[in-house]
Amino acid sequence: xxxxxxxxxxxxxxxxxxxxxxxxxxxxxxxxxxILIFGYTFGGDVQGVKVALINQDKGIQSILLPGNPMxxxxxxxxxxxxxxxxxxxxxxxxxxxxxARHQVDDGTLWAAIIFPDNFSENFFTSLSHPxxxxxxxxxxxxxxxxxxxxxxxxxxxxxxxxxxxxxxxRWLNISQTNASLVVEPVYAYGGGSTRxxxxxxxxxxxxxxxxxxxxxxIILFVNERRTGTLQRLLxxxxxxxxxxxxxxxxxxxIGLLQSIVVLSAALLIFNISIVGSLxxxxxxxxxxxxxxxxxxxxxxxGARNEMQAIQFVxxxxxxxxxxxxxxxxxxxxxxxxxxxxxxxxLRYGIDAERSIMLRGWGVGQVWMDIVVLLVFAMLTIxxxxxxxxxxx
Amino acid sequence: xxxxxxPGETVTSTCPTCGFRGIIRFxxxxxxxxxxxxxxxxxKTFGSFTAVDHITLTIHKGEIFGLLGPNGSGKTTxxxxxxxxQRPTSGSASVxxxxxxxxAVMQQxxxxxxxxxxxxxxxxxENLEFFAGIYGLSKERFRTQEERLLGFVNLEQWRDSLVSxxxxxxxxxxxLACALLHEPQVVFxxxxxxxxxxxxxxxxxxxxxxxxxQGVTVVIxxxxxxxxxxxxxxxxxRQGVLIAEGNPHDLRRTTGTASLEEAYLRxxxxxxx
Numbered sequence: 001x002x003x004x005x006x007x008x009x010x011x012x013x014x015x016x017x018x019x020x021x022x023x024x025x026x027x028x029x030x031x032x033x034x035i036l037i038f039g040y041t042f043g044g045d046v047q048g049v050k051v052a053l054i055n056q057d058k059g060i061q062s063i064l065l066p067g068n069p070m071x072x073x074x075x076x077x078x079x080x081x082x083x084x085x086x087x088x089x090x091x092x093x094x095x096x097x098x099x100a101r102h103q104v105d106d107g108t109l110w111a112a113i114i115f116p117d118n119f120s121e122n123f124f125t126s127l128s129h130p131x132x133x134x135x136x137x138x139x140x141x142x143x144x145x146x147x148x149x150x151x152x153x154x155x156x157x158x159x160x161x162x163x164x165x166x167x168x169x170r171w172l173n174i175s176q177t178n179a180s181l182v183v184e185p186v187y188a189y190g191g192g193s194t195r196x197x198x199x200x201x202x203x204x205x206x207x208x209x210x211x212x213x214x215x216x217x218i219i220l221f222v223n224e225r226r227t228g229t230l231q232r233l234l235x236x237x238x239x240x241x242x243x244x245x246x247x248x249x250x251x252x253x254i255g256l257l258q259s260i261v262v263l264s265a266a267l268l269i270f271n272i273s274i275v276g277s278l279x280x281x282x283x284x285x286x287x288x289x290x291x292x293x294x295x296x297x298x299x300x301x302g303a304r305n306e307m308q309a310i311q312f313v314x315x316x317x318x319x320x321x322x323x324x325x326x327x328x329x330x331x332x333x334x335x336x337x338x339x340x341x342x343x344x345x346l347r348y349g350i351d352a353e354r355s356i357m358l359r360g361w362g363v364g365q366v367w368m369d370i371v372v373l374l375v376f377a378m379l380t381i382x383x384x385x386x387x388x389x390x391x392x
Numbered sequence: 393x394x395x396x397x398x399p400g401e402t403v404t405s406t407c408p409t410c411g412f413r414g415i416i417r418f419x420x421x422x423x424x425x426x427x428x429x430x431x432x433x434x435x436k437t438f439g440s441f442t443a444v445d446h447i448t449l450t451i452h453k454g455e456i457f458g459l460l461g462p463n464g465s466g467k468t469t470x471x472x473x474x475x476x477x478q479r480p481t482s483g484s485a486s487v488x489x490x491x492x493x494x495x496a497v498m499q500q501x502x503x504x505x506x507x508x509x510x511x512x513x514x515x516x517x518e519n520l521e522f523f524a525g526i527y528g529l530s531k532e533r534f535r536t537q538e539e540r541l542l543g544f545v546n547l548e549q550w551r552d553s554l555v556s557x558x559x560x561x562x563x564x565x566x567x568l569a570c571a572l573l574h575e576p577q578v579v580f581x582x583x584x585x586x587x588x589x590x591x592x593x594x595x596x597x598x599x600x601x602x603x604x605x606q607g608v609t610v611v612i613x614x615x616x617x618x619x620x621x622x623x624x625x626x627x628x629x630r631q632g633v634l635i636a637e638g639n640p641h642d643l644r645r646t647t648g649t650a651s652l653e654e655a656y657l658r659x660x661x662x663x664x665x
Contacts (some may be wrong), residue, residue, distance in 0.1 A: 004525055004528060008525025009520075012522040016518075227512070232571075234476070235501060236503075236527065309500070
């Protein structure tokens with residue numbers, strides 16, 4: 001392999017985009033439009049969010065309290081947890097708060113809801129003796145990197161609290177409890193200020209590079225075949241891997257440029273917050289680009305002209321939009337469809353980008369995603385080299 | 393009319409029919425000894441259809457060899473096999489003494505496919521530069537070659553134009569320039585003159601002659617019988633079978649016909665009879 005020959009492909013295709021201004025505009029404008037259009041609000045019904053539950057509430061003897069139809073012993077935390085929507089939240093009981101927090105930190109769980117041991121006691125004390133004013137509090141240790149999930153967890157919890165308060169009010173025969181229950185969210189990531197746009201930007205970047213690379217590669221290679229240039233290349237000293245790697249370099253460059261533009265726009269217009277390493281984020285973008293370039297070459301074998309190539313768009317577009325967790329967290333997808341999400345390579349790209357940009361994770365934590373993307377890239381690239389060899 | 397002479401000799405001759413007097417200088421004897429392309433029982437079948445049927449043929453250095461035949465006679469398939477684009481079903485072929493499919497041979501081969509095969513979203517210069525990169529031409533060599541070839545195909549003023557804005561004839565000329573950029577020893581031209589206007593065709597043939605004089609072997613497919621007359625040797629193909637080969641003059645003489653077209657029809661008739 002000579003670098004010179006490989007670079008000849010890179011240079012030619014990049015020059016092509018310089019002449020074809022409209023395609024170039026598409027590459028840059030498409031992701032910008034996406035971030036502008038979808039950038040403000042979007043949300044789906046989230047289901048099965050993995051949450052740790054640490055119930056240390058010792059409860060309280062009801063005899064100490066005035067009033068009638070109450071159970072003999074009262075465990076308020078239990079009442080609240082029983083009211084938590086079991087579809088929205090998937091609850092896992094923990095005894096050690098440190099362990100639960102740790103699992104939120106490493107991304108296994110989205111949140112840990114912690115009831116302190118004096119929770120019921122404080123509640124009823126503040127009810128009967130407001131002057132002592134020790135407010136009962138629930139700690140929610142939360143991964144705020146996904147604002148949809150974070151707000152869902154908090155909303156579900158407050159709904160459960162309201163539900164429980166109604167029951168308590170009925171028991172005490174009062175119209176309303178005036179005890180203030182404090183929910184203390186502690187953010188592992190995102191600090192509660194993560195807006196949808198922050199969450200959305202890393203996804204858009206991954207998605208845009210995936211779409212642009214796949215589509216343009218398909219069309220590029222359909223044209224190489226149709227116009228006969230590929231035949232010319234095959235009757236030249238250029239080796240198949242030089243062709244593929246030469247184009248890979250071009251797409252990595254385009255991906256880099258694209259991400260820089262989208263990121264700058266997101267930073268300037270929406271003032272998004274990036275806590276992680278930018279070079280690592282860009283590296284992942286390039287990896288997504290290279291893998292999908294290989295996919296594009298493979299798919300190009302199935303299209304005889306540009307018209308047929310266009311028909312691949314919905315095939316790639318919809319699974320990515322719906323299943324890769326671009327707009328909605330994978331938790332909002334029906335559970336029987338969720339396994340499908342994990343076979344879409346883009347999912348790992350989006351996951352890695354979010355973890356890097358929003359949680360500030362490094363290679364040590366996103367290595368799984370990177371390995372999946374690397375394997376994907378290696379498979380599609382070797383596959384496309386073999387495809388070109390076989391085409392003889 | 394045939395005029396004979398030795399290398400370096402200048403002969404003055406008068407045409408017996410029109411009376412036109414001309415001076416003919418014999419530059420160089422064509423060295424037709426070294427076999428450059430050799431086909432041995434080369435066969436290609438697609439399912440039950442035999443596109444190329446046991447062709448055995450040798451092409452020598454400096455020849456302009458024309459593969460002649462109607463559409464579907466197996467010309468393009470033969471060229472594609474010689475270029476390594478299609479694998480023979482049976483038989484073998486060698487180019488420059490090496491079996492086909494070796495990348496080492498590719499550096500010495502020029503190929504102009506039937507399709508124009510250019511990057512239409514790149515300029516003339518960018519196309520040439522790209523192929524120069526593929527063939528590993530040095531910057532200086534590329535510069536001289538580009539100048540020389542653009543001059544030859546008369547595209548100097550279009551150097552920075554996008555290929556998509558060029559006319560069909562211009563694209564053809566550029567395509568030829570791309571095939572010759574790396575100064576190959578053998579060029580395979582698949583119907584290089586289809587859709588080319590008569591004036592340009594004449595120029596193409598002048599250039600093929602120049603190439604041949606420089607010792608470059610030119611293998612051309614065509615279905616224009618008048619063009620085939622300009623080849624040093626032709627192979628007549630019919631339904632994948634090589635029905636005759638030889639220089640056009642001899643073919644006409646042995647068949648007792650006035651044109652290659654008649655010669656072809658007579659030979660084809662004999663074959664089917």
